[in-house]
Structure formats: C-alpha cells, structure tokens
Amino acid sequence: MTARHPRTPAPLLVIGQRFLTQLLIGQRPRRTGSLWPSFHSRWPRWKWVSFLFILPRRRRSPRPQSGMKVRPVLSDPEKQRGRSAAVAIAALVIAAGIPLWWKTTETYRAWLPAARISELEALQLELRVEVEVVFARGTLSPEQQKKVPASRMREQTYESCCKSKSLCLVEADHALHTLTETSCGSVVIYIIPEASALLPQDMRVYVGRSRTALLRSQVASVVGAGLPEVLAALDPQMEQVLQTMSFNHQDVTAALTDRLRPGLSTRDSLADSMRAFKSSPGYEITFSLLNPDPKHHQLHWDVEAALDAYIYPLLHKMAPVANFSVDSQILYYAVLGVNPRYDASASAYTLSADSLAHVINPVEARLGSNAASSNPVLNFLLYVPDSLHSPLIIRNDQKQEVASNAFHSPRWGGIMVYNVDGAYGNDTQFPVDIAIDMSRVMGVFLSQLRLMLGFQQTGAPPGFVLEAAGREGVAEWELDRLLWSRSVENVATASASITSLAQLLDQIANIVINDNIAQQVASAVTALQAAVAELEAGNLALALEHSREAISASERAFFDPSLLHLLYFPDDQKFAIYIPLFLPMCVPILLSLLKIFREVQQHRAEKRAKRD
C-alpha cells in the first residue's frame, strides 16, 4: 500500500476500497446507491472491520521523538520578528484599512446650506403695502395743510379733476388712475370732503377698477384740531379700505393653511381655500361643448373668438402668476349621468341641487386631458340638452331657479346648461343649425374661472362699493390681492419643502445627494430670502417672481427621482453582512495583539521582580 496523502477526502477512500476488495476477495461489492457502504449489504459485519486495517491512517502530527518537548520553541529574534509582524499588520489594518473601508462605503452627499435652512424654519414674514393718501381740497383746513410734512405734500393740480361735478364716478376713477402711476401692490386713497356729491349719500368708500379708492372723509374739520388727530380719525377707515384691497388676516391665514393648526381659519376662508387651486407653475383649461343630440341640434360655437375676446385678457394679466394652456373640444352623444325630472308647473325639466354632485363623474371619464403635463386641469363644460329633455333648468335648495343655470365644483371646474328650445319650432327640419351666444356663456365661465383661480367673492363691508371688473375680467386691486396671497403661499410652501427635505436627508444617512439637488436647494434658499426681502420692501411684483423661482426650485429638489430611500437596512442585516467579512480577519489580529500585550506585561513584571 502506498502512503496516502493526508488530505484525500473520505469518499475517495471508500471508492478506492471497493476496487481493492474486488481485487482481494474477487467479488464486486453490490451497488447500494450511496457512496458509503450500507449495512444491509451481503457482507457480514466482521468483514467491514477488516477494512480498518486496509485503510491507511492519517498521521496528524509527526511522530514525537523521545526526549523532545512537544511545543516548538522559537528563538528570541524569531519571536521579535513575529511580534513586529503582528503589530505592523494591526497598524496597517487600523491606519489604512478602516479609513479605506469608511471612504469606499460612504454615499456621496453634496453640501447643503444647513445653517440658512434652519433659519427658514423660524421665518417671519413682514408684508408692507405702499399707501398714498391724497387729500382733496376742502378736507383739510389751511392750518392742517401747512402741517403736512414736505414728503407728504401733493400737488395742487389734482384737485381740479375731483371738483368737477359733471363727471360720473367711473370716469372720475379713470381720470384719477391716469394721473398716478401705481406700482403693483400699492394703494392710492383719495380723501374727498364730506359734502362732495361725487359719491352717493350712503356710499362711504368707492373702490375703482385700478388701485384707487375714494374715501369720504367723515371728520368734520374742526378748527383747532391738529393734523395728527385728523389722521388718527381716518386710520380705522383707511385700514378697512386696505384690508379690502390688499390683504387681511383671513387671507394670510388661508394662504398658510397648510402650515397652521386647523381651527385657526374661519369656515369661509376654508371654503375659499378648498375652492381655489393651489399655487402651481401652470394650469390647463379645457372648454368642452357637450352635444347629446346631434340628430336634432347642430351646434356652432365660435369658441376661438370668444376666448380671444373674454378669457385671454384675464389670462394675460395672470401671466406673472402662472402659465396657462387653453384648449377646447366638442363631445357628441355625451349625456349627463342623472335623469332630470319633469316639472309641470314650470313646464321644464329640472335638476335639483342634490343630484348635481352625481353629474360630474360619468362625464369626467370622457373628458380626457393632456398626458404630457402634470398641471392641474380646469374643465368648463357647456351642455346643450337634447330635444326630449329641453328646457333643462337647475334649481337650488330653495327650489328656485338659478339665473345663470350653471354650477361649479371646487378645484375641478364648472358646468353650464344652455337651453336652445326657443330657437326653433316643432315643424322645422332637423337637424337645426344653432349658433350659441358666446357672450352669455363666457360671462358665466369667466366668473367661474375667477373663483377657481382664487379671486374670492369678497364680502364688502357696509358702505363700500366695489366696482365690478366687467370685460377686463379682473380689477387690478383684485389681482394684487391674489398676488399677495400667492406670494405668501409660495414662500410658505417653499420654506416648508426645503426644511422637510433637509430633515429627511439628515435622518436617512445613506441617501445620495447629487450636485444638482444641492444647487437647486441653494438657489431655492437664495430666492426665498430675496422674496422675503422684497415683501418687506413692498415690491409685490418682484416678490412674486422670486417666490415663484423659490417654489419651482424647491419642488424640483424635493421631487428629484434620485432621492428615493430604498436603502433601509435593519441592524441585524448589517451585522449579517459585515461579520463574515471582518471577523475572520480581525480575530487573529486582536488575539495576537493581546498576546503581545500580555508578554510585555509579563516581561515588565519580571523586570520589576528582578530589580527588587
């Protein structure tokens, strides 16, 4: 038998033994289906024992010679070499290995301006409105006029326009508007004498279409009363005017509803905030004509000209707020989801206010939207009832007819029902060509659009008259109101996004922060601070621009697709990954270090004992 190599694994031994037994005994061992011999083979047990003598035994260690120690003893230089080798390896692992491991497993995190972001959490907004107060002749006595400081002096030429009684109110307002250049956000209040006939008797304040207001002074010019008293008496009225024309506590609270505790805003402001869309970089407006009965009605609507005439002026004015994209469509055979009930007293079909809520859902499935953008969509539907269900009127909760025959849903849009049964008799040849009166339709849609965009139905205080916007769509002071609330909302949302993003990135240590995210965050913070500064200075247009920049940068940073936190490792998984890698390497190093340390201690103890 040849000496076997000690590292041969056992199954090979057994196979080798089978052939050997065949040679020795002349019988092939029966295949039992496994490498190890089964004890149910035909060989008796004692024959298996004979294998033990045939199997070479492995020698684990060299045969010890008598007189020698079992453990080899190293000489001193060898021991020293061993020790320095262990220390060197340990030093290499600690000095180079650990920093290398740390560096290669860290995630790339670009620097974020954390200090400025934490400043944003305690942001204080100061809104400043520039107010110009013009006293007409007759409101101030000459002594008071002299006391007006030089900076507040007005030129005399303005008075002549106010005094002319033949001008009606609107033209006066227009004339005043042309005299002063008002910047965005500022308000001009003209104080006119009590006896003036420009305003009717019960009207105290008239707010025009531009940023001017006419206030009837109710302070009797008492001789001897100083200018400060006059101003103090006028203060509450002026404040009321300003709150109507610029912003009040409610508006600002409504703009900040997200960040405030619920219950701070009143129900009306909550309704307004639910109705209007949140600030968004763009909106899509779709005008649809629903014709359920093309066999009888052939409808023509000149929507392009109507949009040009009525809607686009408003949208152009709103250009600093957001981008708008408008489209229109005609849907045939589109029915409302509810069956109207016939009312014999009015000889018309009626839709009650309760059933209106169920009208929108079946129609919405057919409306479609632009798949390319994620902007909010406003839908304005014009429904022309079919000839069987004409005329169709909408009734409110008190069972009264609604003049506009239209309803709207917050944050969705509006639907108007346009009856055409009066345009033809019974014996006309179908289909009948019908031209839709776009001015009536657009009047309704324009008012609904104003509500959706955030121009609230302002309840004017008593004695106030607010001039309706008319064809222009929106008065300048109404636009200013919207700009104030939008700026505040943008600033609040942007600062909230940035602070929560910073918090998120702090909490989750292994999210990668790319350079572009850091850049977006930095630009958002800069724009936010600029917006706050402009709001303090009173430049509304610049403040809105900066706030729009801030919010778009912060949204882009927050919703960046690379910030997905998929790297949640529970602690036991981390241990399970690192232990098989590091433990086999660290244990020998640690043990050898310990051994060296113990030897050094022993050596020192011996030295001390020798000395003593």
Add this chain to the structure above:
Amino acid sequence: MANIIAVVCASYGLAQSVCDGEDLAERFFRSDHTNNWAVLVCTSRFWFNYRHVANTLSVYRSVKRLGIPDSHIVLMLADDMACNHRNPKPATVFSHKNMELNVYGDDVEVDYRGYEVTVENFLRVLTGRLPPSTPRSKRLLSDDHSNILIYLTGHGGNGFLKFQDSEEISNVELADAFEQMWQKRRYNELLFIIDTCQGASMYERFYSPNLMALASSQVGEDSLSHQPDLAIGVHLMDRYTFYLLEFLEDIHPASQANMNDLFKVCPKSQCVSTPGHRTDLFQRDPGSVLITDFFGSVRKVEITMETINLTVPGIPLERFGGEPHTETALAYVDQLPVAQIIHQKPKQKDWHPPDGFILGLWTLILLVFFRTYGIKHLKHIF
C-alpha cells in the same frame, strides 16, 4: 383690533352667501376633501396567486362603480391572469364560485403591469418622485384636499410584504413614505387596507396624521383564501376581500354607511383570522366618516350665483350666421373591396425549391429502395 375686523369681515361674508343656503356650507364641511384617488396594488406573480389579482380587481370594480374615474386610479397588477395560458376562460377573472361575477369587465385600465410592479415604482408613485417622462396616468397627482385609498394584497409576513417573489417592502419604509406624503401635503386623509398574512404588522409603524388602516389578520395569523373553483383550478378570492366585496356591492354613491360598518366586515367566524384596524392617527371620529369618502367620489358642488355681464355692445364678435353650413356628406372609405376580391384572378405564385419535408421524404424513399434492392441499381438512375 385686527381680530375684530377679521370677525366683522367674516360675518359679512356669511351674510352675503345666505342665499346659497347654510346647508350647502354644511355639506362642504362634513369632510375636507374635494377629490378622491385610489392606489390598488397586487404584488404576487404566478397562476396560483390568481386570488390576489381577483382581490385587487374586485376593489377596482367597486371603486369605479362608486364614481372614481380611471384618471384617478393607479392600478398595479403584477401578473396577468385574464390572458394567462392556464386560464380556461380567457379574458375573465372571476371572484365568485361558479363564475358568477367577472371582475375583469370591459374597461380595465392597468397602469403598472407585470414586472413594472416593484417596490421602487410603488414608493415612487406614493412620494411623487417619478422621472419627468412618466405619463399622467402613472402618477398620483393628489393635492392637500385629496382622500386616498391604498389597497395592498399579496403574500406578507411580520413586518414585510413580498413583491414579485423577489423583493419586499418593510413597514418602516411604508411609514416613511406616508410621512413624506404628509410633509408635502399629498393627501388629506388616507385609508390603508391590506389583505395579506400578518397584515396588522404593516400598519404598526405609521406615525403620520390622518391615517386609518385596516388589515385582514393580526400578527401571527394567516389570512386564508375563500373557495377554490374546480373548473379554473385555483382559489378565486381571499376571505377578507370576498366579504369586503359583498359589503361594497350594497353601497351606492348616495349611501350613508360609515367606517364602523367597514370595521365589522368579516368577523372571525367568517374570516378565521381576526381583522384589525387602527384609527388613533385619524382626526375625525370613524363613525362620521362615510364609506364614499374613500371608495367613491362624491363631488362638492356649488351653484354659480354671480355672472359677469359681457353682453355690453363692445367688440363685435363674429357670430356664426344662420345660413346652413353646406358640407359634403362624409362617408366611410370602402374598407373591404368585395368587388375586387370576387373577380380576382389567381395570383402567379413564384416557384420555390422543395422544402425540408419533401426532401426528407424523398431521401427516405430512395434509401429504402436502395437498401432493399441493392446499390447496383444506382447507375441506372443517375
């Protein structure tokens, strides 16, 4: 001072809108939401997980029936059972034994299908961090007044849910995703329903406000399936969703059933597992929350009282005159030119060399011939 003025202004506002009716304002404020969204996810692949797809599709069907449009539903199905090769009734997915109810229907719109249903895509949909090229139908475009329903089903365990047999989402990740949604105010209220084994572990870690959660089984319990169909050969539905579907079939858009009824769905006697729910993070009382607040889409509607008078003669609009618009009558293009087909001459077919089968056949015949009769005949042939 400002407060007084604010109150004064508020009261004037109310007086102005009295013709709208105070009850309209009541309807407005019973719940804070203006639109509804639903995210329905089935996470299992393979034919024997038919019941998970049927679960998701039955919730989809109820949600559509109660009014939520497809544009507001994100449906994620990890496998296609209706067109599976092993489906004996193709294009159908049944939820009841004896094939009573086909939940696949005619207009199912699946937004994420097959291998697109991953943990990453699910979290991206929830948090909104999708690449800019994602179409609108694959996004969750909710705002701060949206109520969202999230339904998950599949195989789960204590603290995780398995996606596609290859990855899992943990309850910590889910809770963090909801917190990120809350930070950006992407929901007003959220209802989370999960039908998996040990489902209650998935909502243990929630910490954001306005969340309500339901699960089909507690930690340590398995959710069981309902009934197998012998013709199709697999279990059709899970018990919890089966009884949930039965409950929802009785709900219509104007129904006033509330969440307490939903908590009673599938008691232990029917479900074998104990369904659980969690309402401590929810601000309203569950008894005042309607089922249709989450499963349906009841719009708030206001009558338009103000209109703007634009009929002042100003810019004359080019109106469309009353003259009849003569257009040429439109007709369909002749789709099937029958006349051409009937009188068609037979086409000249090109000659092709004989293909493999013919060649093989002749080779076999020749081989047999020469083996039988000997190779000496070869010289007579060639």
